[in-house]
Amino acid sequence: MSGFFFGQPGRQLFGFHHPPRGEAVGAVALCPPWAGEYQHAHRSLHSLAKRLAARGCHVLRFDYSGAGDSWGDSTNFDLEQWTDDLGEAMREVRALSGVQQVDLVGLRGGACVAARGAESLAGVRRIVYWDPVTNGNAWLHEWGVPIGANPGFASLGSWRVPARFVEQVRRLRPESYTPGSAERVLVLLTQVEDRTTAADRLAEDFRVEMEWLEQPAAWQEDRAIWRGQVPVKAVERIAEWLT
Amino acid sequence: MKETVLNFGPAGALVGIVTRPGATQEGAPIAVVFLNAGVIHRVGPGRLHVRLARTLAAHGVVCFRFDLPGIGDSRTLGTGGMLLQENLTAVRAALDILERRGIARQFVIFGLCSGADHAFVAACYDPRIVGIVMVDPTRIFTTWKSHALRAWRWLVRPSAWLRLVLGHYQLFRHLAQRVRPALEAPSAIQQTPASPQVEKRAVEAALRNFVQRGVRICYLITGTQRHHYNYRNQLRDAFPGIGLEEITHVEIMPDAIHTLPREEERVRLEQILLAWLEAGFVPGPAPMPVVVPVPAAGAEPVA
Numbered sequence: 436m437s438g439f440f441f442g443q444p445g446r447q448l449f450g451f452h453h454p455p456r457g458e459a460v461g462a463v464a465l466c467p468p469w470a471g472e473y474q475h476a477h478r479s480l481h482s483l484a485k486r487l488a489a490r491g492c493h494v495l496r497f498d499y500s501g502a503g504d505s506w507g508d509s510t511n512f513d514l515e516q517w518t519d520d521l522g523e524a525m526r527e528v529r530a531l532s533g534v535q536q537v538d539l540v541g542l543r544g545g546a547c548v549a550a551r552g553a554e555s556l557a558g559v560r561r562i563v564y565w566d567p568v569t570n571g572n573a574w575l576h577e578w579g580v581p582i583g584a585n586p587g588f589a590s591l592g593s594w595r596v597p598a599r600f601v602e603q604v605r606r607l608r609p610e611s612y613t614p615g616s617a618e619r620v621l622v623l624l625t626q627v628e629d630r631t632t633a634a635d636r637l638a639e640d641f642r643v644e645m646e647w648l649e650q651p652a653a654w655q656e657d658r659a660i661w662r663g664q665v666p667v668k669a670v671e672r673i674a675e676w677l678t
Numbered sequence: 679m680k681e682t683v684l685n686f687g688p689a690g691a692l693v694g695i696v697t698r699p700g701a702t703q704e705g706a707p708i709a710v711v712f713l714n715a716g717v718i719h720r721v722g723p724g725r726l727h728v729r730l731a732r733t734l735a736a737h738g739v740v741c742f743r744f745d746l747p748g749i750g751d752s753r754t755l756g757t758g759g760m761l762l763q764e765n766l767t768a769v770r771a772a773l774d775i776l777e778r779r780g781i782a783r784q785f786v787i788f789g790l791c792s793g794a795d796h797a798f799v800a801a802c803y804d805p806r807i808v809g810i811v812m813v814d815p816t817r818i819f820t821t822w823k824s825h826a827l828r829a830w831r832w833l834v835r836p837s838a839w840l841r842l843v844l845g846h847y848q849l850f851r852h853l854a855q856r857v858r859p860a861l862e863a864p865s866a867i868q869q870t871p872a873s874p875q876v877e878k879r880a881v882e883a884a885l886r887n888f889v890q891r892g893v894r895i896c897y898l899i900t901g902t903q904r905h906h907y908n909y910r911n912q913l914r915d916a917f918p919g920i921g922l923e924e925i926t927h928v929e930i931m932p933d934a935i936h937t938l939p940r941e942e943e944r945v946r947l948e949q950i951l952l953a954w955l956e957a958g959f960v961p962g963p964a965p966m967p968v969v970v971p972v973p974a975a976g977a978e979p980v981a
Contacts, residue, residue, distance in 0.1 A: 436751075436753075437683075437685045437690070437693075438683040438685060438693045438695075438751055439683050440681065440682070440683060447681070449683070449695075451693075451751055471724070474718060474719075474721075474723070474724070477719050477750065481750075481751065502725070503721050503725070503728075504681075504695055504720075504721060504728065508729070509725070592724060592939060593723065593724020593725065593726070593937070593939035593940075594724065594725075595941060660717070661716045661717050661718070662717050662718070
């Protein structure tokens with residue numbers, strides 16, 4: 436396991452490579468959630484990466500531009516930029532593994548980036564949409580951005596984000612999560628409310644499998660431990676489905 | 679500005695990121711090392727540490743952010759020691775790698791919340807640490823004046839009286855919670871923390887040591903801790919007569935929140951840090967390298 440920077444000079448992205456234990460069976464790029472959800476979910480994504488590596492996958496965790504350890508600040512990015520970042524991450528994991536077809540796992544907002552990647556990037560084999568954000572307006576409202584507002588910048592907790600990003604998020608719907616070019620898709624939901632609102636519309640395509648596991652929300656802070664809990668069953672299920 | 683990842687420590691278990699100014703500086707006078715705030719990984723709460731490191735680097739200061747064992751991307755060291763011992767071993771490993779690579783030989787440790795506590799303890803054991811930045815440490819030492827100020831502020835607040843009249847303080851419930859444990863049988867697992875007096879004597883000894891060594895302290899209190907630390911000289915009054923005024927710089931940010939999420943709080947913190955670093959750490963000859971023993975349980979701090 437090792438951390439490193441990759442991508443274009445001056446616009447470097449942080450990545451963390453988990454090499455496979457034993458013979459490689461695949462390559463996976465993990466798309467993290469956004470804003471405060473990223474911070475709380477870091478442990479769960481680390482845990483998932485380790486499980487996948489233990490099952491023979493090359494795994495790359497990475498940070499988008501303006502997030503985590505990657506270049507830039509949070510006031511200058513949008514979903515196009517982050518989709519490009521995913522493209523860089525896929526190139527990197529291909530170079531690390533020699534595997535051309537890459538699997539994607541997107542948690543919360545990261546599922547949206549994975550979905551965009553499946554639409555516009557070549558070489559996506561399978562996708563796991565893990566608790567995708569299916570109502571952009573509601574998500575913004577949870578973060579304190581008023582419905583209908585269109586400020587120059589919006590505050591998502593400690594993150595000041597540009598208006599164009601807010602508008603892109605506002606348009607998120609269940610139908611934003613198509614399989615794209617992927618062969619198979621798993622939509623894994625762990626929260627009761629998402630089970631009823633989004634499930635039917637997400638599962639319309641024959642390539643989509645829908646599963647529901649009642650688990651703690653990886654991206655929400657558990658005040659007893661000051662970070663998100665690791666939803667062990669969900670992590671196990673994703674690792675199992677991908678290997 | 680240039681950032682590089684360091685995988686270091688025993689079996690490369692620890693992960694950190696060096697942020698250097700644009701012009702590569704060999705042997706910078708100091709480097710600022712950021713410790714985890716609680717269990718948040720090295721980017722800091724709301725990416726605070728990333729921003730601070732890049733701002734300081736833009737002003738010529740080398741910075742290093744890393745994860746303590748078991749946090750973020752760092753693995754545990756497997757020493758079998760207590761958590762604090764593992765953390766101190768990791769801090770030592772971080773300073774070792776920075777020194778060995780010629781990045782810096784003296785260090786300022788930045789810590790928020792539990793990170794501030796770790797910064798304080800690490801400075802007791804490693805003479806290469808010449809300064810610490812403590813933002814909202816978890817242990818605040820009170821004085822008669824701080825108690826009086828707190829009581830006075832409560833008395834003059836109409837909303838406090840209203841809450842009392844309406845029963846919102848639930849005094850009886852709180853009293854019962856305090857009395858009940860004393861009446862119940864002791865549990866199987868007993869924690870035996872040091873008494874406040876013993877703890878205060880240990881901190882005082884450490885502070886005397888800092889004064890002797892010239893370890894500078896930048897002590898920052900946000901609104902979250904203002905009930906416990908409510909006037910500028912409280913630290914010096916809690917430990918009088920040891921010359922703390924020579925080494926301490928105290929700033930109270932009463933409107934700031936613990937993790938400094940707002941833009942104006944972050945700008946203010948940057949200004950405070952830059953001014954403090956510029957005033958206290960002018961470039962000078964680097965000290966001779968020292969061999970620092972890893973503290974075993976019950977080890978004595980450096981004299």
